[in-house]
Structures are given as structure tokens and as C-alpha cells.
């Protein structure tokens with residue numbers, strides 16, 4: 001399976017293809033219905049939720065957003081909101097003071113510069129306060145179906161453990177490697193599946209390796225396995 005011919009025909013290319021294919025097939029079996037778990041009704045709500053989700057769980061964000069969106073239902077209302085009130089509504093989240101400033105600033109940008117419409121391109125999105133490349137990729141994929149592969153903490157960790165990226169790679173390098181190894185038509189789906197895999201199985205601490213289908217290719221288990229083989 002190499003529909004875009006991106007792997008080339010040499011041994012190394014074939015090896016990379018096999019590993020990537022193994023991962024995609026395994027993820028399809030584990031999480032066929034993986035999806036965005038941030039509750040939202042429209043693009044504005046998704047953009048706010050994505051910014052709030054930095055360094056916290058989607059479940060925590062989903063607990064604060066109903067009241068936040070009831071009080072501030074659109075970019076214009078959030079843009080004119082008072083910071084103390086916004087802070088109070090999201091106070092249960094880590095970094096809530098910075099996040100309050102970010103979502104207010106982002107709403108101002110959307111309202112004043114983009115006619116109340118969440119931008120549909122990377123350049124405009126990252127010009128908004130609080131929106132980095134990862135958030136922009138999520139917004140592009142979720143709001144507009146633009147193929148994008150956002151690398152968050154889960155995607156970075158599992159990509160490295162599964163040998164799709166090297167341990168020392170930066171987040172941007174991980175993104176570039178994944179985009180090269182995974183067919184474009186699968187980027188959005190694979191992003192969600194990797195997040196589910198990192199969130200529910202290959203957790204940072206205490207991953208459930210005993211029920212993981214990737215133990216034979218996992219870089220994390222390679223060393224203990226080699227050590228075990230020597231002892232045997």
C-alpha cells in the first residue's frame with residue numbers, strides 16, 4: 001500500500017512503508033471511530049476549545065465550555081468580555097489566566113480582522129493570539145476538512161515509540177516525517193487515532209503494553225526485549 005509512491009523502492013523505503021502500514025492497520029483495528037473529543041457546535045467554539053486544551057485534558061475543557069459559550073456565544077461577545085469574568089469561567093483549567101487572554105485576543109482578531117469567521121488557512125490562523133501550528137492544524141482539519149496532521153504530546157510520544165520518528169526529533173520534524181510516511185488522505189483520521197492510542201493505551205506513564213499490537217516494532221520495548229533475549 002503506497003498509493004502516492006512516497007516511500008520509493010529501495011530496502012529502507014520498503015521498511016518504512018511496512019512499519020507505517022503496520023501502524024495504520026493496527027490503529028484501524030484498535031480505534032476505527034476515533035474523533036475529536038472537544039465538544040463544540042461551530043468553528044468558533046472549536047477554536048476556543050482547542051486553545052483551552054493546551055496542557056490539559058479534553059474532558060476538563062468540556063466541563064468549562066458550556067457555561068463559557070452560554071455567556072459568550074460568538075467572537076464578538078467574547079472579544080468584548082471582561083478578562084476577570086472569562087478567567088472565572090475557566091478557572092478550573094491550568095494556565096487559565098494566560099488562556100483567558102488568548103481566547104479573548106483570538107476572538108478580537110476573528111471579530112475585527114476576519115469578519116467573525118474563523119480563518120481557513122495556516123497563515124491567518126497563526127496570526128491569532130494563542131494559536132500555534134498545532135492548534136491551527138486541528139482547526140483546519142476539524143473545521144474545514146483540510147488534510148493536516150497536528151502533533152500534540154500524544155502524537156509526538158507514540159510516533160517516537162512506534163519508530164515513525166526519532167527520539168530527539170522536534171515537534172515540527174515529527175510532523176514532517178508523519179506527513180511523508182502517511183498517505184495524505186489518512187492524515188486527519190490517523191491524527192485522531194494516534195491521540196486515542198496515546199490517551200487510552202500507550203499512555204506516557206504505565207502504557208498497557210500487554211494489550212498492544214505493536215510490541216514487535218516498539219522502540220520502547222526493544223531494549224527490555226533484547227536484554228531478555230540475552231538472558232534467555
Ligand code: SF4
Nearest residue numbers: 202207209212218220
Ligand atoms: S508496546 Fe507499550 S510503549 Fe510500545 S507502543 Fe505499545 S503500549 Fe506503547
